[in-house]
Amino acid sequence: MxxxxxxxxxxxxxxxxxxxxxxxxxxxxxxxxxxxxxxxxxxxxxxxxxxxxxxxxxxxxxxxxxxxxxxxxxxxxxxxxxxxxxxxxxxxxxxxxxxxxxxxxxxxxxxxxxxxxxxxxxxxxRRAMPRFVTVKRLLDDGAIGEVHAVAVHASKPSALADGADVPWRVRPEVAGGGLFVDLASHTLDLLDHLLGPVARVTGYAARFGRVTTAEDVVSASFELESGALGSGLWSYGTAEERDEVRILGSTGTLRFSTFGQEPLVLTTAAGEQHIEAPYPVTVxxxxxxxxxxxxxxxxTCPSTGVSALRTARVVDALLDEHRARHAITFA
Known part of the structure; x- marks a missing residue:
């Protein structure tokens, strides 16, 4: 056609x-x-x-x-x-x-x-956004050498209030979980694209809020098929607001946010370089x-059902225990 x-x-x-x-x-x-x-x-x-x-x-x-x-x-x-x-x-x-x-x-x-x-x-x-096409090019071109590790830290205050309508994004029966499923899945999928699939993952999920049964804190440790190691901390009910991914290589570090538009930060022996990477108007x-x-x-499209399934399996591995503990099931 x-x-x-x-x-x-x-x-x-x-x-x-x-x-x-x-x-x-x-x-x-x-x-x-x-x-x-x-x-x-x-x-x-x-x-x-x-x-x-x-x-x-x-x-x-x-x-x-x-x-x-x-x-x-x-x-x-x-x-x-x-x-x-x-x-x-x-x-x-x-x-x-x-x-x-x-x-x-x-x-x-x-x-x-x-x-x-x-x-x-x-x-x-995000797999196709120019911002992250730039990140992938830098990594593929060896801008930070061999990737050894990646660390993710995302946190934001809760927007939920007792007695208020509960958005579908934090109703597990609709969304599959809370903001971890809605937001962190973007980061996990992006890392799959940038660095390759996750080989092993373990972690914990907890709920501090009482408005829904959805998780609002998740910690993870994972190993990529490449051998690089990773860690993640996602918190959606704390005072600090942060959105940071750090990829550590043998000759440098690349730092960026998943949801922000501030410059990418490339740090090597030559110093710190800020690379503009705004969003397109229609993301x-x-x-x-x-x-x-x-x-x-x-x-070809870089985001398929096959790649999305890998992300879903990582999310499941991190939430399965929480879902069982809170009797969250899916018909």
């Missing part, structure tokens, strides 16, 4: 600026239909974004003969169902991250993809372009 005609299931906040416009901005791509269970909101989105058709039924969008591929942008508890239905209709699917609530649900999607002979892409969009556009390029035979 020369142009990929997209449909979106679930046009909530993430599709307003981060992703939705990317399907219209990417070369060889067009957005032809959107769906939301609330038909008035679907119609409003279509009108504001210049989309020709809207639906309040997902299957109707999936079966639309003018929709070539579908982006699933709903909360994670419906990712598996919608992705499988898209694949069973013989169409490629691009799934919002995390791919699903658990690795088992991800495996169900990949099994459906294999049966259908269709690809699965996952919106771990998912570079990854969406790579998906379109793969579907049209012009390139």
């Amino acid at each position: 020369d142009t990929v005609r997209w449909g979106i299931i679930g046009v909530g906040d993430v599709t307003e600026a981060k992703s939705g416009p990317g399907f219209q901005q990417a070369e060889g791509s067009s957005l032809v239909a959107v769906m939301r269970r609330d038909g008035e909101k679907a119609a409003d989105y279509a009108r504001r974004h210049g989309v020709p058709r809207w639906y309040d039924d997902a299957q109707a969008l999936i079966e639309d003969p003018e929709v070539d591929a579908v982006y699933v942008a709903t909360p994670p508890d419906s990712h598996r169902d919608y992705a499988v239905r898209v694949l069973e209709a013989g169409k490629p699917v691009y799934v919002e991250k995390p791919m699903a609530r658990t690795a088992a649900e991800c495996e169900d999607v990949l099994a459906a993809a294999e049966r259908a002979g269709q690809p699965v892409f996952v919106a771990y969009y 998912q556009l570079p990854l969406i372009q790579s998906v379109v390029d793969e579907l049209t035979g012009r390139g």
Whole structure:
């Protein structure tokens, strides 16, 4: 195909600026239909974004003969169902991250993809963002020598208040967990891309807040297939606010944040270098372009169902004990 005609299931906040416009901005791509269970909101989105058709039924969008591929942008508890239905209709699917609530649900999607002979892409969009393309180039070019270790530290105060509505992102039955699943999965997936897969991981998860059963502190120790060692600490209810990844090599160190836009910091014997690395206006556009390029035979996408499954398995390994302790299960 020369142009990929997209449909979106679930046009909530993430599709307003981060992703939705990317399907219209990417070369060889067009957005032809959107769906939301609330038909008035679907119609409003279509009108504001210049989309020709809207639906309040997902299957109707999936079966639309003018929709070539579908982006699933709903909360994670419906990712598996919608992705499988898209694949069973013989169409490629691009799934919002995390791919699903658990690795088992991800495996169900990949099994459906294999049966259908269709690809699965996952919106771990940092893999294609220029900021992290620069990080990968520096690492691949040996800017810090051989990588020996990586350390992640992410923390922020809690935004949850007793008696307030609980966002779906911290409701385990919907999201798979708390902000660790929603946010830290981005960092874990990025490290998989930058440094290679995790070979072994162990860690602990705890809950200090009482609004939900979701974890809000996670610590991890891991070994990469390359032999490099790593550690991680994620805390989502403490006073300190930090977002830092440090990659330590034999001749230097590279420091950056996952979610910020401040310069990358490269430290070597030559001194400290600050490298500007801002976000694109539409943050998912570079990854969406790579998906379109793969579907049209012009390139490959770096974020697939296979790579996202590896990230899901790491998340599961760190949360399995916490989930069991708090009777968090998934139907």
